[in-house]
Amino acid sequence: MSAESLRLGVVQLDGIPWARTGDWLWRPAEPLLTGTHPGALPNSSAGYLFAERANDVYQELQEICAQAAGKLVGEVLAFLTEHEVDLAVFPEYLVPLSYLPDLITYARGRAVVAGLGLVRNEDEAAVVASLTGCTEDLVDRNIAVLVHDGAVTVVTKGRIADDEHATSGSGPALVELTLRGRTVTVGVAVCKDFLGSEDHLRDSGAEIVCVPALTGTTAPFIPDAPRDYVRLLANIAQYGGSQVIAPMQPGPLNDRDGTWPLPAGRQGVTVVDYRDYPTRPTPIAATPTNKLLLRAEIIERTDGNELTLAAIEELAKPFSGTTREHAAFVRERHQRMDQTGPAAEAVRSGRTGLAQGFTMTPDHRSLAFTHLPVAADSGPAGVRKAQVRRIMEELPPLIVDVPDIGRAIDVYRALAADYQLVLATHTARITVNQGINLLNANTVDGIRTEPTTPPFRRGARHD
Numbered sequence: 344m345s346a347e348s349l350r351l352g353v354v355q356l357d358g359i360p361w362a363r364t365g366d367w368l369w370r371p372a373e374p375l376l377t378g379t380h381p382g383a384l385p386n387s388s389a390g391y392l393f394a395e396r397a398n399d400v401y402q403e404l405q406e407i408c409a410q411a412a413g414k415l416v417g418e419v420l421a422f423l424t425e426h427e428v429d430l431a432v433f434p435e436y437l438v439p440l441s442y443l444p445d446l447i448t449y450a451r452g453r454a455v456v457a458g459l460g461l462v463r464n465e466d467e468a469a470v471v472a473s474l475t476g477c478t479e480d481l482v483d484r485n486i487a488v489l490v491h492d493g494a495v496t497v498v499t500k501g502r503i504a505d506d507e508h509a510t511s512g513s514g515p516a517l518v519e520l521t522l523r524g525r526t527v528t529v530g531v532a533v534c535k536d537f538l539g540s541e542d543h544l545r546d547s548g549a550e551i552v553c554v555p556a557l558t559g560t561t562a563p564f565i566p567d568a569p570r571d572y573v574r575l576l577a578n579i580a581q582y583g584g585s586q587v588i589a590p591m592q593p594g595p596l597n598d599r600d601g602t603w604p605l606p607a608g609r610q611g612v613t614v615v616d617y618r619d620y621p622t623r624p625t626p627i628a629a630t631p632t633n634k635l636l637l638r639a640e641i642i643e644r645t646d647g648n649e650l651t652l653a654a655i656e657e658l659a660k661p662f663s664g665t666t667r668e669h670a671a672f673v674r675e676r677h678q679r680m681d682q683t684g685p686a687a688e689a690v691r692s693g694r695t696g697l698a699q700g701f702t703m704t705p706d707h708r709s710l711a712f713t714h715l716p717v718a719a720d721s722g723p724a725g726v727r728k729a730q731v732r733r734i735m736e737e738l739p740p741l742i743v744d745v746p747d748i749g750r751a752i753d754v755y756r757a758l759a760a761d762y763q764l765v766l767a768t769h770t771a772r773i774t775v776n777q778g779i780n781l782l783n784a785n786t787v788d789g790i791r792t793e794p795t796t797p798p799f800r801r802g803a804r805h806d
Contacts (some may be wrong), residue, residue, distance in 0.1 A: 349522055350636065351551065352431040352614040353577040354419055355585035359408055360557060361460025362485070363508050369463070371408040371439075374403060374727040374734070375754070379761060383754040384657045386747055389734060396744055409439040409730050415721040416442060416457075419612065419641070420449045422715050426637060428614055429522045432577040433457040434585075435487065435500075435534050435557040440467060443474055446490045453520045454491035454520055456531055456575075458555040461485055461509055469740035471497065473764050483510040487533045487555050490698035493521050500533040506559075515540045517547055527551055530572075538563055545571045550620065559584060561604065573620060574601075577654040583607030587615045590631035595710060597635045603688075610641035610722075611685045612715065624686045636706070640686035643721060650689075658690065658712040670697035686714045728762040731755055735764075 359377065362370050370376055372389045385391055391741050393401040416438055423431050435458035438446070444457055461483065462468050468481040475488070475495035485500040485507070499512020515532035530549035532540050536555040544552050552572045554564060561584030564576050574588040583586040588601040596603050605611045621631065642648050642655075654676040662669050677690045693703055693711030703711070719725065742748050 347523075347525060348616050348618040349429045349525060349527070350427055350614055351573065351575060351617045352428040352612055352637075353575050353585045353587055354423075354431055354433045355578060355580050355583065355609070355611050355613075356415065356419070356434055356437050357414070357519075357580035357610050358412055358434075358437040358640070360579075361439055361724050361728060362436050363461055363463075364377075365508050366639045369405070372404040372730075374758060377723050377727045378731075378758045380754050380758055382408065383750065385749040387754045389730075392751060393737070394739060396741060397737060398588075402732070403733060404730050407733065408726050409441055411721050411726045411729075412439050413436065413442045413445070415717055417445065418715070418717045418721075420445075420455075422612060423453075423455075424449070426614060426713075428453065430454045430520075430551065430553070430575070431456070431612075432553045432575045434577045434579045435555040436460040436485070437557075437579060438641060438794060440471065441497075443471070443488065446488065447474065447493065447495060448701070450490040451492060454489065454522060454529070455489060456489050456553040456555060456577075458485075458487045458533065458557070469649055479513060484512040485509040485533065486512070489516070489518055489529065489531050489553070491518075491522075496531070498531045498533060500536055502535040502539055502687045504535050515544065517544070517549060529553060531555075534558055551575065551617075553577075557655060557794045558584075560584075561586075571620070573617060580605075581607060583609065585611070585612055585613065587635075589615070589617065589633050590621060591615070592631055592634045594635055595707070596638045596689060599631070602635050605638070605685060606683075609684050612637060612639045612641065613638075616727070634706075635710065637710060637713055638685055638689055640684050640689070641717055642684075642686065643719050644716050645719045648681070649709060651684075652716050654679045654717075655690075655712065657715050666700060666702050669703070669738060670694070673697055689714070692799065724762070727758075728764060731759050731762060732764055735759060 359371050366385055368388055368390050374607060375381055375384055375388060389401060389404050417588060438457040438459055440459045446457060449455060462471060462481040468478045470482055471477060475497050477497040479499060487495040487498045496516055496518050498516045501512050501514030503509055503511055515530055517528060517530050519526060520529050525549045528548050530544045530552040532552060532554055537554045539632050549572050554574060554576045556576060558577045558578060559582050561576060561578055576586055578585045585602045585604050586602045586604040591597045591599060591601055602613050616634045616636050619633040658676050662672060673694045679693050680687050693707060696703060738752055
């Protein structure tokens with residue numbers, strides 16, 4: 344990489360948005376919002392069951408989500424550090440606010456943009472203000488941050504989407520950064536804000552525009568040809584489409600207008616070596632100098648991914664042999680892999696080149712074989728599984744206090760089955776059947792209670 348060039352990256356992650364619903368449920372704490380039983384809301388929500396009655400449990404459900412997200416983000420930041428990425432963009436809503444100090448620590452000599460989601464209250468706003476110096480009203484705003492060398496710019500989203508629940512903020516920001524001795528003007532526009540500010544950002548001199556997004560379609564964000572500035576679009580994995588949009592050298596996994604978008608349902612990191620941006624390039628313009636370096640898939644260490652991860656590990660090791668022998672080696676490992684993700688696409692590019700008799704260059708080897716294994720259960724399924732297990736442990740003590748607890752028990756038992764959870768038949772405090780027996784006897788801890796209407800049936804199965 345030349346002294347003048349910068350490494351720019353976009354990160355596509357799967358996660359639970361740090362956002363609220365229209366009926367004021369907090370998504371990180373609510374497994375039913377991700378599961379297949381939303382009809383049970385709101386009376387079976389974690390908020391209804393625990394926020395007042397057992398707030399420590401409700402806080403623990405949120406912490407399960409925060410720890411998983413923080414661990415995943417930490418593994419990605421380590422990968423970005425290893426590959427000397429100067430500016431990286433994470434999606435909208437997916438990095439927990441509690442992780443902001445870690446972003447500040449990471450961004451020494453480099454920069455990162457991340458969507459932190461909704462600021463719920465004055466206490467959270469005060470924490471952000473203490474870390475950033477921001478004086479804007481942050482309560483109920485959807486915020487993102489640009490962090491660089493200890494300085495934090497808070498960006499509050501202005502244009503709220505139709506299905507989004509937040510108060511409008513001040514919109515895009517422009518910041519001048521010095522990275523590797525090069526001064527660049529960087530814009531940050533959160534998702535829909537970008538669509539209303541493209542011309543303003545260009546006219547204001549932006550060279551790189553970061554777009555943390557959570558959008559079901561990325562088409563409106565993509566120009567028909569690269570124009571005026573680099574776009575770093577980082578979307579949530581559920582919808583995909585994350586990419587770097589800038590004139591690129593011809594090569595695998597990109598075209599002249601930018602990198603191939605990462606597919607929906609997959610996590611990944613795309614990194615380019617960025618040198619310059621020719622203004623309104625034409626077919627007779629010089630070949631672009633920007634180059635794709637990595638299109639790495641983020642892969643959880645699960646049993647289902649075992650063969651793919653083993654193949655990638657073998658491929659990443661140095662190979663001694665002829666080009667023909669290397670082609671056979673890569674082909675055999677590629678055939679073991681899941682064929683639907685970015686890792687398989689990258690390995691296929693190397694396999695195709697070797698099959699044609701080309702020896703792989705170090706850059707092509709890195710592009711084809713560099714991917715990121717991460718801890719299992721860091722995504723939404725792992726988080727929700729852990730939350731459901733915790734909820735099932737805590738439901739029996741609520742039998743006395745919650746009139747419709749039977750409905751909640753049935754719903755979470757069904758959700759546990761969805762996640763193939765094996766649940767203990769007894770808890771440390773009180774089992775469902777014990778609670779039912781006490782309730783039907785109208786006594787709890789020796790205290791007389793009013794009977795419920797209708798009463799629980801002793802012959803019914805409740806365990």
